[in-house]
Amino acid sequence: MSWTVVPASQFGAQMARWDTLHAAGAASPLLAADFVAALLTSFADGRELLAWHDTDGITDATTILSPGGFGVWHTFQPSQAPVGLWLQRGDGAPAALLRPLLASLPGPALLVGLTQCDPMLMARPADAACVRTADYIRTARITLRGAGGFDAFWEARGKNLRSNLKKQRNRLRQEGVTPRLEICRAPEQMAQAVADYGQLEGSGWKAAGGTAVDAANAQGQFYRAMLEAFAARGAASVYRYWLGDQLAAMDLCVEGGDCIVVLKTAYDEQLAGQLSPALLMREEACRQLFDDNRFGRIEFYGRVMEWHLRWTDDVRTMYHLNGYRWPGLARLHAMRRSDAGAE
Structure with missing residues (x-):
């Protein structure tokens, strides 16, 4: 089992890999290879990385990452992308993949954030030693x-x-x-x-x-x-x-x-x-x-507004997921966020 990390400029050469994994999963159109390719062409600044994880020669996870602050990476998230660019085979939680991913990223990679996760596409995991989640927004859909x-x-x-x-x-x-x-x-x-x-x-x-x-x-x-x-x-x-x-x-x-x-x-x-x-x-x-x-449904993906609620009561909460290199970093980050919220 291993991660491969390359510049995201190589996405075109790896689109078939992305497409194959996309077809094997929840298959949201927002995670299709042609959606991702257009995002990169229009909004990437050259620092983005493409990463994929193989188990026994089969790709079971892939993502596009951007650098944040010191030691921080997060999914490439232009405002035109409603969900975070993370694909994973099956319905397993990504937690077990995040620490090996951090070890494969350049520099002192301490935290990787999967932003704007949809619980319908990837079940929200419970907090653990090296994993924390936080609410993002409530979003609405109409069931047809x-x-x-x-x-x-x-x-x-x-x-x-x-x-x-x-x-x-x-x-x-x-x-x-x-x-x-x-x-x-x-x-x-x-x-x-x-x-x-x-x-x-x-x-x-x-x-x-x-x-x-x-x-x-x-x-x-x-x-x-x-x-x-x-x-x-x-x-x-x-x-x-x-x-x-x-x-x-x-x-x-x-x-x-x-x-x-x-x-x-x-x-x-x-x-x-x-x-x-x-x-x-x-x-x-x-x-x-x-x-x-x-x-089966109409998805809106924006922050739920009053007009959405006149059309549907089918609302769910999207979330961010952080994976940490060490448990102590997760505890420290949680403490700092708690202190900031108290101010």
Whole structure:
């Protein structure tokens, strides 16, 4: 049993290894090789490492790591990556692999952090001598199967949500405005989809903060390359919601592992005082996803918001996992965090 550690620039040569392990595990689309490759191309700074663990010649774990502070490594975690880049065969806890990994990393490697872990993909381990976990965020999903179909799901939503959206649809009808949901799936449609999304998001509050997607910036380049790669294998979908000829809202989504993940949502904020274009889009998209019966769930992965709770009560807590070189480091780190929390 051993770890191999190489510069992450070699990821392209190891994509088949990553793909094979991905297919053997929980298979979240957010851990697919083409998602990881696009992240590295757009956001890596050259210090990242690719590591994989073999047992009897079979790769049973792999990860992308970035250096943190002195002696610290953590999973490569651009904000565009909703979950930490760690893959492991089977349902075993990663704890036994972390100390050997630390021994294989360059420099005085004292701590390795697996960030933004999803307990649905990797069960949260109990704290131990060299392992500690901490809550990250609560996140929501909509379960599609076993809910009795869309009508039953919708009837279970709050009366205010259902009534409010019904009033908005009646108002649009009275004004002669026809809503339309368009779904793009072809690779050649993704460049324009990202450009349209950037214009929609760039007209809102994110533009002022410099965080909006733009076709020309690193975010836009990432989403275009990633969505094109997913679309080439039938695993990308972009939802556009039109009110007449006006583009009102969009979702950028990836698919796989029995789920569809909503990566990004934007809407025309000039409509916000009169309409809820993103919620109107969500209602129609949910109806179609229930009817299609292709997926078991819709994942959001962002921090749970009030609007999520109007759509679902299926919420779970994501977590960070730290592995330490020695038990004393784990105790010291826990003490320092406890003292900081008390201040």
